[in-house]
Amino acid sequence: MAKQLDISSPAPGYLRATFSNPPINLIDLATIVELSDLVSRLESDRDVKVIVFESADPDFFLAHYDVLTDRARTAAMGPGPTGMHPWLDVLARLARAPVVSVASIRGRARGAGSEFALACDIRFASAEKAIxxxxxxxxxxxxxANPMARLGPLVGRGRAIEIVLGADDFPGALAERYGYVNRALPDAELDTFVDRFARRLSGFDKETLVEAKRFVDQVTLPEDAVFPPALECYFRSVARPAAKASLARLLDAGLQTRSAVELDLGRHAAGI
Structure with missing residues (x-):
């Protein structure tokens, strides 16, 4: 099976991880395993100071979780080092890893893709192409993965409710205005800006970066205990007839393919 993450090192202390899982960068069991291995490296590598996550697909950063993956297999995955399900484990460990993680978002990051971006320390987005x-x-x-717990401190209660319950798409510029992302930059400037930012951090003292980040984490990160109940609720909710019918409708219309449904999922998911 082809690797989904291409890892490169543009400069000492600086890693770049590029997602590539055609056709639209769905998150599946293999994605979780690769991310877990990468986070283990970030936790133990004394030289890495900053990692940038980006996509090889300009239309999809991480589309969402693969809804055709057997839910029983997903639910049965053994716990990670935190004791939580591996997806929750990856996100929690990434958020607390002794490196600075940057999501450089071009294309769509919805569902679990949004959850991953929210677990990164920093999100920079293409104003024109990020959704x-x-x-x-x-x-x-x-x-x-309880993105509600991460969105609340970032955007405030009202906007978190709007994002989650409204279930609509947020283009890069609007996401910046809400605080969903740190900055939305002109697409032509995104790569240069992110690379310059990462190189800047890679030149700083790692111990200082780690200590300063840890103090921010203490007052901003949710406790791990808030995440497992949300995943249990997810598994119950997707088993209900209404969810099964909605997903079947979307799959018939082109969900999980390079289609109008995936490009404009906020509208199609609501049946508009």
Whole structure:
């Protein structure tokens, strides 16, 4: 099976991880395993100071979780080092890893793709080409990795409710205005800006970066205990008839293919 993450090192202390899982960068069991291995490296490598996550596909950063993956297999995955399900484990460990993680978002990051971006320390987005969203409620499901717990401190209660319950798409510029991302930059400037930022951090003392980040984490990161109940609720909700019917409708219309449904999922998920 082809690797989904291409890891390169543009400069000492600086890693770049590029997602590539055609046709649209769905998140599946293999994605979780590769990310877990990468996070283990970030936790133990004394030289890495900053990592940038980007996509080889200009239309999809990380589309969402693969809804055709057997839910029983997903639910049965053994716990990670935190004791949580591996997807929750990856996100929690990434958020607390002793490196600075940057999501450079070009294309769509919805559902679990949005959850991954929210677990990164920093999100920079293409003003023209980035689209973020939590579409799950529109198909009758509760978001499984509890992005609500990460969105609340970032955007405030009202906007978190709008994002999650409204289940619509948020283009890069609007996501910046809400605080969903740090900055939305002109697409032609995104790569240069992110690379310059990462190189800047890679030149700083690692111990100082780690200590300063840890103090921010203490007052901003949710406790791990808030995440497992949301995943349990997700598995219950997607098993209900309404969710099954909504997903079947979307799959018939082109969900998980390079289609108008995936390009404009916020509208199609709501049946508009």
């Amino acid at each position: 973020l969203g939590q579409f799950e409620v529109a198909v009758g499901a509760v978001p499984g």
